Structure formats: C-alpha cells, structure tokens
Amino acid sequence: MTERVTPGYSDDKVAVLKRLRRIEGQVRGLSRMVEDDTYCIDVLTQVSATTKALEAVALKLLDEHLSHCVVNAAIAGGDEADIKLKEASDAIARLVRS
Amino acid sequence: MTERVTPGYSDDKVAVLKRLRRIEGQVRGLSRMVEDDTYCIDVLTQVSATTKALEAVALKLLDEHLSHCVVNAAIAGGDEADIKLKEASDAIARLVRS
Amino acid sequence: MTERVTPGYSDDKVAVLKRLRRIEGQVRGLSRMVEDDTYCIDVLTQVSATTKALEAVALKLLDEHLSHCVVNAAIAGGDEADIKLKEASDAIARLVRS
Amino acid sequence: MTERVTPGYSDDKVAVLKRLRRIEGQVRGLSRMVEDDTYCIDVLTQVSATTKALEAVALKLLDEHLSHCVVNAAIAGGDEADIKLKEASDAIARLVRS
Numbered sequence: 001m002t003e004r005v006t007p008g009y010s011d012d013k014v015a016v017l018k019r020l021r022r023i024e025g026q027v028r029g030l031s032r033m034v035e036d037d038t039y040c041i042d043v044l045t046q047v048s049a050t051t052k053a054l055e056a057v058a059l060k061l062l063d064e065h066l067s068h069c070v071v072n073a074a075i076a077g078g079d080e081a082d083i084k085l086k087e088a089s090d091a092i093a094r095l096v097r098s
Numbered sequence: 099m100t101e102r103v104t105p106g107y108s109d110d111k112v113a114v115l116k117r118l119r120r121i122e123g124q125v126r127g128l129s130r131m132v133e134d135d136t137y138c139i140d141v142l143t144q145v146s147a148t149t150k151a152l153e154a155v156a157l158k159l160l161d162e163h164l165s166h167c168v169v170n171a172a173i174a175g176g177d178e179a180d181i182k183l184k185e186a187s188d189a190i191a192r193l194v195r196s
Numbered sequence: 197m198t199e200r201v202t203p204g205y206s207d208d209k210v211a212v213l214k215r216l217r218r219i220e221g222q223v224r225g226l227s228r229m230v231e232d233d234t235y236c237i238d239v240l241t242q243v244s245a246t247t248k249a250l251e252a253v254a255l256k257l258l259d260e261h262l263s264h265c266v267v268n269a270a271i272a273g274g275d276e277a278d279i280k281l282k283e284a285s286d287a288i289a290r291l292v293r294s
Numbered sequence: 295m296t297e298r299v300t301p302g303y304s305d306d307k308v309a310v311l312k313r314l315r316r317i318e319g320q321v322r323g324l325s326r327m328v329e330d331d332t333y334c335i336d337v338l339t340q341v342s343a344t345t346k347a348l349e350a351v352a353l354k355l356l357d358e359h360l361s362h363c364v365v366n367a368a369i370a371g372g373d374e375a376d377i378k379l380k381e382a383s384d385a386i387a388r389l390v391r392s
Contacts, residue, residue, distance in 0.1 A: 040163040
C-alpha cells in the first residue's frame with residue numbers, strides 16, 4: 001500500500017513554502033506591471049523569471065520524491081516499485097514538455 | 099524614441115489580468131498542497147499546469163507585442179525597427195529556454 | 197501572395213547549414229554512444245547538448261524570418277501582414293512548448 | 295565502484311538506435327530544406343518535430359536509467375545510491391532546462 005503520511009518533501013517543507021510565497025508575489029507583481037501598462041518586453045522578462053522559479057520548485061520536489069518515495073519503493077520492491085517509477089517518469093515527462 | 103504610452107497588450111489587458119489572477123490562485127493552491135502534505139506527484143502535476151498557464155500568458159503578451167509594437171516599428175523603419183526586433187528575439191529566446 | 201523565392205535565412209544559409217551538419221554529427225555520435233553501451237547519464241548529457249544546438253538553430257531561423265518576411269509583410273500591410281504574424285506566433289508557440 | 299558493463303538501456307538498445315537513426319534522417323532533411331530555400335516557417339515546424347523526437351529519446355533513456363541503475367543503487371544503498379540519485383537529478387534538470 002502507498003504510504004502517503006510523510007511525503008518526501010516534508011524535510012524541506014519550510015524552504016519549498018518560502019519559495020512558493022515568493023513566486024506568488026512575483027505573479028502579483030506581474031498583474032501590477034500589466035495594470036501599470038509596463039512595457040511588454042519587461043513584463044515578458046519577469047514572466048520568464050517566474051517560470052524558471054516554478055521549474056526550480058518542481059525540480060526540488062522531484063528530487064525529494066526520488067530520494068524518498070522512489071528509493072523506499074525500490075527497496076520494498078514488487079508492484080509498488082514499478083508504480084512509483086512509472087509515476088516519477090510521467091511527472092518528469094510533464095516537466096520536460098511544460 | 100520608444101513610445102511606451104500604450105503597450106500592445108492594452109486591448110486585452112482585462113483578459114491578461116484575469117489569467118494572472120487565476121495563476122496567482124494556482125500558486126496559492128500549491129502552497130496549500132505542500133502545507134497539507136499532499137502527495138509529491140500530485141503537487142508536481144499542479145506545478146506543470148501552472149507553468150503551462152504562465153507560458154500561455156507569455157505567448158499572448160508576445161503576440162500582442164509583435165502585432166503592435168514590432169509592426170509599428172517595422173513601418174516606421176530605421177534603428178527603432180532593429181532595436182524592437184532584437185528585443186523581441188531576445189524575449190523569445192528567454193521563453194524558449196525557460 | 198506569399199513570396200517564397202528568397203526566404204529570410206538565405207543570407208545566413210551557409211552558417212545555418214554548417215550548424216545543421218554539426219548537429220547531424222552529434223546525433224550520429226549519440227548512436228555510437230548507445231552502440232558502445234556508454235553510461236546512460238553521459239548519453240543524456242549529449243542529448244541535452246544536441247537539443248540546445250537545435251533550439252539555437254530554430255531561434256536563428258526565427259530571427260531571420262522576423263526581420264525579413266514579417267517586417268516586409270508589416271510594411272506591405274493588409275491580410276498578408278496578419279497571416280505572417282499568425283504564422284510566426286504559431287511557430288514561436290511550438291518552439292516554446294517543444 | 296560504478297558498474298557500467300550493462301547500462302539500463304541495453305534491453306531497448308535496438309529501439310533507441312532506430313529512433314536515433316530516424317532523428318539523424320530528420321536533421322539531414324532539415325539541411326535539405328535549407329539548401330532548397332524552403333519557407334522558414336516550414337523549416338521551423340520540422341525543427342520542433344526533431345526536438346520533440348530527441349526529447350522522447352531522452353525520456354526513454356532516463357526511464358531505463360531510473361528503473362535499472364538507480365533502483366539497483368537504491369537497493370545496494372550507501373554512497374553509491376546518493377551519487378546515482380544526484381546524477382539522475384542533474385540529468386533531469388538539464389533536460390527540463392534544455
């Protein structure tokens with residue numbers, strides 16, 4: 001059975017939450033820029049920075065997931081290991097394509 | 099001189115702002131998911147969706163920029179046209195790489 | 197009518213072809229690495245380098261296209277300008293998402 | 295010590311090689327398109343298709359790597375497990391950013 005009580009990112013929960021708050025602020029800043037009719041190229045530069053920050057959070061979460069959930073499942077073996085690996089692969093594919 | 103009074107996206111300002119508010123909500127949702135110890139893969143799926151939404155805003159802003167600022171600069175010609183094209187190219191490169 | 201006699205990249209045709217030949221060599225190198233059972237991570241590093249090289253060619257082609265075809269269409273105006281802008285936007289969206 | 299005798303992708307070596315040959319052909323096709331002065335947008339469409347094909351190979355290699363090398367290292371434990379996970383994470387980050 002999948003154990004979901006302590007997700008892999010719990011160690012770094014505070015750090016991940018801090019990053020997400022900052023990204024929320026960046027998106028709010030984008031709204032303000034558009035409201036103030038900021039020059040399009042300057043808005044685009046900030047959109048790219050925000051996208052990169054989100055990608056960094058995704059990579060951090062994935063990292064934690066691989067080194068906790070996937071490794072534990074690998075040690076446990078059986079179907080659970082295969083399911084976890086398939087899930088991780090699919091998540092990686094979504095990240096690479098997004 | 100660069101005219102920055104009416105950026106290209108002003109026609110669709112309301113639509114862009116609506117999208118940005120939704121993205122802000124998505125990022126806030128991500129924080130809640132992490133706070134609630136949501137399963138990492140489910141968080142990652144939402145991060146990918148948020149990244150895609152941000153990319154869509156970027157493409158919309160770029161579209162407006164090309165069809166307003168860049169086209170106007172192209173018609174005006176001269177250095178301004180070259181500067182605008184260089185700016186647009188650089189913004190596209192940042193988007194492709196982010 | 198779309199004039200396709202001299203695509204925008206013709207000035208830099210030699211440079212683009214040179215880059216494409218190098219990329220072709222990189223892909224051939226990937227085959228050799230797989231044949232020789234090279235360590236997966238080393239193959240992946242080379243795949244990323246090849247993808248980046250292809251992206252750089254795409255950005256170069258797009259650049260040339262914007263500063264030739266799109267600018268000319270913008271000056272000519274009318275439907276042709278709109279068609280060219282739509283085409284360019286769609287190509288940019290494909291690049292950002294690939 | 296890292297065992298590199300049987301990389302994870304060896305099961306699918308034939309399939310991966312077949313895909314790489316096809317990509318090599320796609321890149322050669324790009325050179326032909328540029329030589330023939332094909333319309334820039336059509337060349338760009340093919341570049342995007344080639345990039346996507348390369349990304350698919352990368353995801354396939356990564357998949358194999360995770361389910362072989364990383365799982366075996368996880369079971370063996372110790373430093374080797376950490377090294378393999380770090381390597382895999384770095385490779386994923388390069389893919390996401392390329």
